[in-house]
Amino acid sequence: MKTFRRALFIRSTAIVLTCASVSLIIVSGCTTDDEPAELDNVPPPTARSGVKPYSGEESFQNRCAVCHGQQADGTATGPPLVNRLYEIGHHPNFSFHNAVNKGVIAHHWNFGDMPPIPNVKPAEINAIICHVRDLQRAEGIAAGEPC
Numbered sequence: 626m627k628t629f630r631r632a633l634f635i636r637s638t639a640i641v642l643t644c645a646s647v648s649l650i651i652v653s654g655c656t657t658d659d660e661p662a663e664l665d666n667v668p669p670p671t672a673r674s675g676v677k678p679y680s681g682e683e684s685f686q687n688r689c690a691v692c693h694g695q696q697a698d699g700t701a702t703g704p705p706l707v708n709r710l711y712e713i714g715h716h717p718n719f720s721f722h723n724a725v726n727k728g729v730i731a732h733h734w735n736f737g738d739m740p741p742i743p744n745v746k747p748a749e750i751n752a753i754i755c756h757v758r759d760l761q762r763a764e765g766i767a768a769g770e771p772c
């Protein structure tokens with residue numbers, strides 16, 4: 626009986642110690658010196674909520690490439706977005722949100738109107754914009770800072 630009690634005591638002490646060291650690791654992990662810098666890198670809500678963040682390239686291929694081309698270089702049904710006309714100064718990011726949400730009445734080209742593209746969440750549009758801006762930047766078109 627005595628040995629049993631001692632074994633029990635040793636075991637519970639071990640558990641307490643393990644818990645203490647685990648929480649110490651957690652606590653020290655949370656209080657790093659460079660916390661302010663980390664705030665700059667707050668992931669988009671999709672990442673924080675555990676949902677896979679959008680791939681701008683994948684979304685662009687699925688939703689936009691049919692008209693704007695796989696490299697955003699245009700097709701018979703839509704203009705190239707890799708074009709100086711769409712540089713960030715002329716067509717800021719909100720014009721992409723507007724185009725997707727409301728559609729575009731043809732005013733620059735002769736492809737006809739762009740219809741609204743349904744069910745594209747703002748975060749997905751942002752990811753698409755990042756991708757298009759990358760393609761633009763690679764061609765020397767003013768595209769702002771990389772996302």
Ligand code: HEC
Nearest residue numbers: 688689692703720721724731732733734736737738739742
């Ligand atoms: C059915 C074909 C079609 C699809 C699909 C399409 N577009 Fe377009 N888009 C067009 C056409 C045509 C224009 C050019 C209208 C014009 O003459 O100015 C255009 C213009 C635009 C413009 C310029 C808007 C402006 O203010 O002038 C943006 C930005 C754009 N599209 C983004 C997108 C994005 C992002 C997607 C995918 C989510 C997409 N488009 C899908 C046909 C399409």
